Structure formats: C-alpha cells, structure tokens
Amino acid sequence: MKYYSTNHIAPEATLQTAVTKGLAPDKGLYMPERINAFDPAFFDEMTGLSLQEVSYRVADKFFGEDIDRDTLKALVYDTMAFDIPLVKVTDTIWSLELFHGPTLAFKDVGARFMARLLSHFIRKEGEGEVNVLVATSGDTGSAVANGFLDVEGINVFVLYPKGLVSEIQEKQFTTLGKNITAIEIDGTFDDCQRLVKQAFLDEDITVKLTLTSANSINVARFLPQSFYYFWGVAQLKNRGVTDRIVCSVPSGNFGNITAGLFGQKMGLPVSRFIAANNRNDIFYNYLKSGSYEPKPSVATIANAMDVGDPSNFARVLDLYSSSYGSIKENITAYTYTDSQISETLRTVWQENKYLLDPHGATGYRALQEGLKDGETGFFIETAHPAKFLQTVEGIITEKFEIPDKLQEFMKGEKKVVALSSEFGDFKSFLLD
Numbered sequence: 472m473k474y475y476s477t478n479h480i481a482p483e484a485t486l487q488t489a490v491t492k493g494l495a496p497d498k499g500l501y502m503p504e505r506i507n508a509f510d511p512a513f514f515d516e517m518t519g520l521s522l523q524e525v526s527y528r529v530a531d532k533f534f535g536e537d538i539d540r541d542t543l544k545a546l547v548y549d550t551m552a553f554d555i556p557l558v559k560v561t562d563t564i565w566s567l568e569l570f571h572g573p574t575l576a577f578k579d580v581g582a583r584f585m586a587r588l589l590s591h592f593i594r595k596e597g598e599g600e601v602n603v604l605v606a607t608s609g610d611t612g613s614a615v616a617n618g619f620l621d622v623e624g625i626n627v628f629v630l631y632p633k634g635l636v637s638e639i640q641e642k643q644f645t646t647l648g649k650n651i652t653a654i655e656i657d658g659t660f661d662d663c664q665r666l667v668k669q670a671f672l673d674e675d676i677t678v679k680l681t682l683t684s685a686n687s688i689n690v691a692r693f694l695p696q697s698f699y700y701f702w703g704v705a706q707l708k709n710r711g712v713t714d715r716i717v718c719s720v721p722s723g724n725f726g727n728i729t730a731g732l733f734g735q736k737m738g739l740p741v742s743r744f745i746a747a748n749n750r751n752d753i754f755y756n757y758l759k760s761g762s763y764e765p766k767p768s769v770a771t772i773a774n775a776m777d778v779g780d781p782s783n784f785a786r787v788l789d790l791y792s793s794s795y796g797s798i799k800e801n802i803t804a805y806t807y808t809d810s811q812i813s814e815t816l817r818t819v820w821q822e823n824k825y826l827l828d829p830h831g832a833t834g835y836r837a838l839q840e841g842l843k844d845g846e847t848g849f850f851i852e853t854a855h856p857a858k859f860l861q862t863v864e865g866i867i868t869e870k871f872e873i874p875d876k877l878q879e880f881m882k883g884e885k886k887v888v889a890l891s892s893e894f895g896d897f898k899s900f901l902l903d
C-alpha cells in the first residue's frame with residue numbers, strides 16, 4: 472500500500488517511510504491510497520470475535536500488503552491486550568471505555584501500535600537506533616513513553632513544560648527510566664514544540680541521529696484507532712442494537728474521529744458521527760459557515776481538546792474530496808463551555824451513577840442533545856476521570872478511588888533532565 476500526502480506535492484511513500492518520517496516533505500499528512508472495504512458478511516461475523524481478532528482483521532485491510540500475516544497478528548494482539556468495554560449509561564447512550572490501557576487514555580492504542588511497528592521496521596532493516604522526540608502538554612507524553620518502554624532500538628525523549636502538567640501526568644513519563652528520557656523545559660508547551668521542530672531541521676543533529684515524531688499526524692498512531700469503532704459496533708449488536716448507530720467523539724486534533732470515519736468508509740454500519748468540541752470550536756464553526764478559521768487555543772477543563780488548528784482536519788477534507796456538503800451530511804458538531812461540561816459531569820454522576828471525565832462529558836452531552844428518535848449512540852470515553860482528579864472531585868464534591876494502575880505510577884521516583892528553553896542547550900544534550 473502506498474501513502475500519498477494531503478498536499479499532493481510530495482511523492483507517494485511506502486508504509487515504512489510514512490511511519491519513520493511522520494509528516495510528508497510537503498508538510499501534508501499521509502493518507503493510504505486505498506481504503507479496502509469489508510464484505511458485508513463480516514459485520515455479522517465480528518460479533519463473535521474477540522477485540523484482538525476484530526482489530527487484526529481491520530489492521531489487515533490497511534497493513535496486510537506490507538507486513539506478513541503472523542507478524543501483524545502478533546503486533547496487533549500485543550497492542551490490544553486490554554479491555555475496551557461498552558457500558559450502558561442510559562437506554563440509548565453507551566460509553567465505549569477507552570481508558571483501560573496502561574496510561575488510562577485512548578492514546579494508548581495508537582502509541583502501542585506505532586512503537587511495535589517501528590521496532591519491526593528497525594529489526595527488519597537492521598537499522599541503528601531511532602530517536603523519538605515528543606513534546607507534550609500531558610497525555611500524549613505518557614501514552615507514547617509507556618507505549619515505547621522497553622521497545623528495543625528506540626530511545627524516547629519527552630519534552631514537557633516545567634510545572635505545567637499535573638502531578639499524575641508527570642509521574643507517568645518521568646518515573647520509567649530505561650529507554651525513556653523525560654526533559655523538563657523551563658518554558659511553555661509551545662517552547663517544547665518549537666525545540667522538537669527545530670531539532671528535525673538541524674543538520675548537525677539529523678546526520679548523527681535518526682529522528683522521528685510520535686504525534687497523531689503519524690499514520691501508525693492514527694489508523695489503529697479505527698479498530699475500536701468496529702469493536703463498539705460489534706458489542707452494540709450483541710446487545711441487540713443493529714442499526715441507526717451514532718458515534719460521538721470528544722475531539723481536539725481530530726485524529727480519533729477521523730479514524731472512525733475511515734471505519735465507516737470500510738463499511739462499518741455507523742449512520743453518522745458527532746464531533747464534540749469544548750470552547751475550541753473551530754470545527755463547529757466550519758460546519759456552520761463552510762469556512763475553516765483556525766484561532767489560538769483557549770484553556771478549558773477538557774484540556775486535551777484545547778486545539779486551535781486541528782491537524783487532522785486536512786485528512787477529513789481529503790476523505791470527502793473537500794466537499795463541504797458531504798462532510799456536513801455525515802458529521803454534526805457541538806461545542807460546550809466549561810460550565811456546561813461540569814454540569815453534565817455532575818448530573819450524569821447523580822442521576823445515572825456514571826462518572827465521566829471532562830472530555831467524555833462533551834461526547835455524552837452531544838449525544839443527549841443530538842440523538843433522534845430510533846437512534847442509539849455510543850461516545851468514546853477518552854480518559855479515566857482520575858487523570859483529572861482535582862477537576863472531577865471539585866465538580867462532584869466527593870472523593871473517588873484512584874485506580875491501582877495510576878497509584879503505581881505515583882510510587883515511582885521522578886527522574887528528569889532539566890534544560891532551558893534555548894535550542895542550543897537541547898542540541899548539545901542530544902549530540903552528547
């Protein structure tokens with residue numbers, strides 16, 4: 472399978488190039504040249520398969536030409552070695568809980584897959600070590616660091632702004648050691664991102680070190696996210712819901728929802744999608760007006776969705792040949808303020824005894840407001856509420872239990888390299 476760039480200038484790339492480069496040389500995002508559809512019989516068959524097997528069948532449609540069967544199967548089974556239960560919240564609204572992985576957020580799926588795929592390529596090519604640079608404002612760093620932990624041939628450098636991530640988030644990538652180095656930058660998230668970008672452009676560094684990035688523009692992080700949409704539908708079918716299924720996705724950079732749209736193109740019976748936004752309502756405004764206007768992001772309590780220029784919007788456009796009409800027909804958007812998010816979280820806790828996290832709360836509320844008669848929906852619960860402990864406890868005015876997995880991270884000892892926000896310092900550190 473070849474991968475083309477959404478800017479259509481760069482030459483087509485192999486899977487290996489698309490994964491190791493991340494972004495196309497013309498700054499576009501890589502897209503698979505074909506989206507292989509399933510035979511309709513598969514959607515009945517999948518209700519009897521495991522999460523790992525469903526995921527493998529989907530992976531085979533994307534990666535089957537490039538990776539031999541046994542390797543791909545092992546890689547997918549290993550990636551998907553945790554539960555993704557579908558939990559009933561109301562008669563028509565279900566939660567697809569993507570927070571049972573190692574760092575309790577949906578990003579575990581893409582990060583684990585990418586780590587294993589990259590390691591496969593390194594072994595196959597007998598290449599030297601690969602260095603993964605990732606700037607994080609919290610969640611991405613932990614998923615990537617844990618996904619790549621102990622993966623041979625790969626070193627990970629997580630850059631994060633000193634004092635600006637929560638204690639739990641920080642512990643998830645500063646206590647691992649081994650092939651993971653946490654770099655505390657005396658600056659902001661934007662400084663971290665600038666340092667990473669500059670490193671990719673610096674020849675002294677790139678002649679010496681093989682660098683790659685692990686954010687959601689990378690096809691190996693983004694495509695595997697389609698696996699769990701199939702799993703959500705399979706579980707709903709097993710509960711007797713067979714049609715008029717709506718998916719609601721708390722969205723920031725739009726990688727998650729775009730993977731769902733790919734699933735739908737493969738034939739997955741989802742009748743339409745909802746993109747739930749916080750106050751960063753770029754996509755909501757696009758659907759309203761037809762014009763895409765990025766803005767600086769604003770801080771909200773659903774902070775992983777604070778994105779002012781969603782990078783995967785380019786993929787959404789490309790998927791629908793830039794047809795505003797087709798996009799609008801299939802996707803509806805909602806936008807919520809912090810007080811609406813808090814109110815939803817509190818009400819669902821009191822009335823349904825279901826504890827949402829602030830991101831999932833946007834997805835739930837959009838379904839509650841958007842479902843039509845006869846439709847059933849599931850939203851992606853993108854992270855465990857304990858990852859946002861202070862916020863959530865403040866809203867429900869109760870204490871709740873932190874899962875053991877998170878407690879374990881809290882016990883570890885923090886080890887970091889502290890650097891200024893000057894590129895020179897980061898460069899000398901890398902070259903050492």
Ligand SMILES: *Cc1c(COP(=O)(O)O)cnc(C)c1O
Nearest residue numbers: 722723724725726727775853854
């Ligand atoms: C990253 C993230 C999102 C946003 O996902 P996108 O793929 O960027 O749209 C939503 N919720 C949580 C908890 C996240 O970590």
